[in-house]
Amino acid sequence: MNDRHLSPTLRRILLEALILCAFAMAVGLSLNYRMVLNAFTGKTVTGPKIFNAPPAEQSPTAPVVEQAFPDPVELEELDGLLTEGALLVDARNAIDYAKSHLQGAVSLPLGEVDARLAAFIAQVPKERPLILYCNGFGCPDSFDLGVRLLQEGFQEVLVFEGGYPQWRDAGLPLEGEK
Amino acid sequence: MSRLASxxxxxxxxxxxxxxxxxxxxxxxxxVAFAGQVANYQLLPYAWNYLVAAILPYIELLCGMLLLLNKRVRPAVLVLFVLNLVFMLALSSLIVRGIDIDCGCFNPDAESKTSPLMALWRDAGLMLLLISVWMLRYRQHPPGTNDGD
Structure with missing residues (x-):
């Protein structure tokens, strides 16, 4: 568009609209810079919300129970871990898994864990490292499933927080109906 | 401006x-939850969903505040018009691709779902309101006048 065809008022409105957007962007980015930076560098985005969650309140007289939590793992670490024999575990629902999942992943939806855990334990040795994922973007299912698997005695449980979307966008191989 | 128009x-x-x-x-x-809603549209690469989620709420908030204060009304309306147009295009693409998700227009954690078609109608209504505000403000302060926008 040629500025010469715009009246001074419209030019001013356009300029102010651009300034308004720039200001909102500056505010949004300054308040969320860590989240955006982590997303673009492939690091865990939801760290404060999930991985550093405060422990549940306990009464002073209750015995202190050691709660084990899964460790986070980044996209660039996955290749080495998978080469060493780690197993990818998809914590999303069975329909999403059937449509598309990370190559080599097995399905263990958090919502069906009670029904499917016995079969999973029968097939997977407890010493084998597990890499859990779900839908990224703050999806807590992989973390919750990780806590459960640690309680069941699995020794090395990791959570790939970027999950399915980060893997897909990195162009890594997928399997499924799609 | 007449009383009714006002x-x-x-x-x-x-x-x-x-x-x-x-x-x-x-x-x-x-x-983060909002980034998940943006990602459900399957339009942007992974990290860009977070960028949109970081910025978009502040554009909406700032424009809303300006409208509330009746200051810089037309610049705010212009930004919201373009934003709403983008929302409507994104919602239309969901309908064309047959993706039935919650629009994520308001509460990312809401349990109730607003379908893309319903959200499209709502956005159409917002567009009418935006055009009304622009036109009536325009009548109040035609080009070339010092309108205090």
């Missing part, structure tokens, strides 16, 4: 202010 102008302005301030606050308080 009432329509201020009513539309206040409705828009309420809608966009609410949308901005609710999305801005949980940007």
């Amino acid at each position: 009432i329509i102008y201020h009513l539309s302005r206040l409705i828009l202010a309420g809608v966009f301030i609410y949308a901005g606050v609710i999305k801005g308080t949980d940007p």
Whole structure:
């Protein structure tokens, strides 16, 4: 568009609209810079919300129970871990898994864990490292499933927080109906 | 501006202010969940969903505040018009691709779902309000006048 065809008022409105957007962007980015930076560098985005969650309140007289939590793992670490024999575990629902999942992943939806855990334990040795994922973007299912698997005695449980979307966008191989 | 036009102008302005301030606050308080909603549209690469989630709520919030204060109304309306147009294109693409998700227009954690078609109708209504505010403000302060926008 040629500025010469715009009246001074419209030019001013356009300029102010651009300034308004720039200001909102500056505010949004300054308040969320860590989240955006982590997303673009492939690091865990939801760290404060999930991985550093405060422990549940306990009464002073209750015995202190050691709660084990899964460790986070980044996209660039996955290749080495998978080469060493780690197993990818998809914590999303069975329909999403059937449509598309990370190559080599097995399905263990958090919502069906009670029904499917016995079969999973029968097939997977407890010493084998597990890499859990779900839908990224703050999806807590992989973390919750990780806590459960640690309680069941699995020794090395990791959570790939970027999950399915980060893997897909990195162009890594997928399997499924799609 | 006639009394009726003035009432329509201020009513539309206040409705828009309420809608966009609410949308901005609710999305801005949980940007990670909102990024998930943006990702559900399957339009952007992984990290870009977070960028949109970091910025968009503050654009809505700022424009809503300006409408509420009746300051810089036309620049705010222009930004919201373009934003709403983008929303409507994204919603249309969901309908064309047969993706039935919650629109994520307001509360990212809401259990109730607003279908893309329903959200499209709602956005069409917002567009009408935006056009009304622009036109009535335009009549109040035609080009070349010092309108205090």
